[in-house]
Amino acid sequence: xxMEQQLPFQLKILGRTDLADRKYGFSGLAFDxxxxxxxxxxxxxxxxxxxxxxxxxxxxxxYMPTCLIRFVRCDEEAxxxxxxxxxxxxxxxxxxxxxxxxxxxxxxxxxxxxxxxEYQAVSHMAAFMERKLSDMNSRPDNRPERKLALELLxxxxxxxxxxxxxxxxxxxxxIAQTPSKQDLVFHHFMLNLFRSYRRQRDVxxxxxxxxxxxxxxxxxxxxxxxxSASQWIVRLVLAESxxxxxxxxxxxxxxxxxxNFPSQSFFGRYFKQYMGVSPxxxxxxxxxxxxxxVGISVGGAGxx
Numbered sequence: 601x602x603m604e605q606q607l608p609f610q611l612k613i614l615g616r617t618d619l620a621d622r623k624y625g626f627s628g629l630a631f632d633x634x635x636x637x638x639x640x641x642x643x644x645x646x647x648x649x650x651x652x653x654x655x656x657x658x659x660x661x662x663y664m665p666t667c668l669i670r671f672v673r674c675d676e677e678a679x680x681x682x683x684x685x686x687x688x689x690x691x692x693x694x695x696x697x698x699x700x701x702x703x704x705x706x707x708x709x710x711x712x713x714x715x716x717x718e719y720q721a722v723s724h725m726a727a728f729m730e731r732k733l734s735d736m737n738s739r740p741d742n743r744p745e746r747k748l749a750l751e752l753l754x755x756x757x758x759x760x761x762x763x764x765x766x767x768x769x770x771x772x773x774x775i776a777q778t779p780s781k782q783d784l785v786f787h788h789f790m791l792n793l794f795r796s797y798r799r800q801r802d803v804x805x806x807x808x809x810x811x812x813x814x815x816x817x818x819x820x821x822x823x824x825x826x827x828s829a830s831q832w833i834v835r836l837v838l839a840e841s842x843x844x845x846x847x848x849x850x851x852x853x854x855x856x857x858x859x860n861f862p863s864q865s866f867f868g869r870y871f872k873q874y875m876g877v878s879p880x881x882x883x884x885x886x887x888x889x890x891x892x893x894v895g896i897s898v899g900g901a902g903x904x
Contacts, residue, residue, distance in 0.1 A: 637660075712768050716717060842875075852867070
């Protein structure tokens with residue numbers, strides 16, 4: 601494993617070429633990941649779970665696990681920074697400072713317009729991490745200063761994550777409450793779900809992991825999130841199915857195998873039951889739709 605692979609985050613600078621060279625734009629699927637994006641210059645058009653947003657300079661866009669995010673179009677001179685965190689490295693820290701109500705609010709309200717000082721702080725931290733990454737990768741693996749740089753970057757990633765949350769909730773006041781037992785049940789369910797949804801689609805499996813009856817477990821998940829446990833499972837499976845259909849050349853059978861369906865036909869019935877179209881027709885519709893949106897300049901989405 602390379603040094604960079606040991607980091608709990610990925611930092612990428614996005615620009616026009618990242619969008620122009622891809623069939624469906626620059627896409628990402630946030631299952632076991634969460635992250636944020638901010639625009640340095642120009643404008644980006646972003647789709648998050650089917651909703652369009654326009655991100656201009658100084659605007660911060662935060663996304664949670666189970667989200668399908670796509671950077672569809674951008675200005676000629678546009679440049680932005682995206683930082684993606686592994687959820688296992690972030691959740692223990694986030695749970696110390698954010699409650700369930702705040703997480704739900706963030707999921708439904710993913711953006712904020714930063715002040716000049718906030719933008720400078722977040723931008724400078726990201727730029728410093730970018731330089732440190734470049735410096736670390738230029739050194740031999742066995743050099744002690746590279747290991748020190750690795751630890752520094754891990755610490756900086758936590759600091760940047762907390763700064764982004766600090767900026768976000770400075771603009772969005774959400775009253776936090778002490779987490780209840782039900783909150784903890786929901787948090788554990790989401791973590792288990794991120795790790796197991798490709799193999800396990802039975803609610804009973806997740807209830808047993810917390811030594812709870814399926815009936816009680818299901819009622820807690822519905823009460824705390826507004827969605828049943830089975831709906832959460834379906835959402836993740838469908839989100840990855842759509843992502844693979846939209847952004848890869850995998851065959852329908854290969855996608856069915858990757859998601860551990862017993863057969864291609866079983867996967868096709870499952871997908872059509874919830875989406876109303878077959879996987880093949882969905883892929884074709886997406887391809888035809890993207891061909892009608894070849895332009896790069898931002899125009900369709902309303903400014904945030």
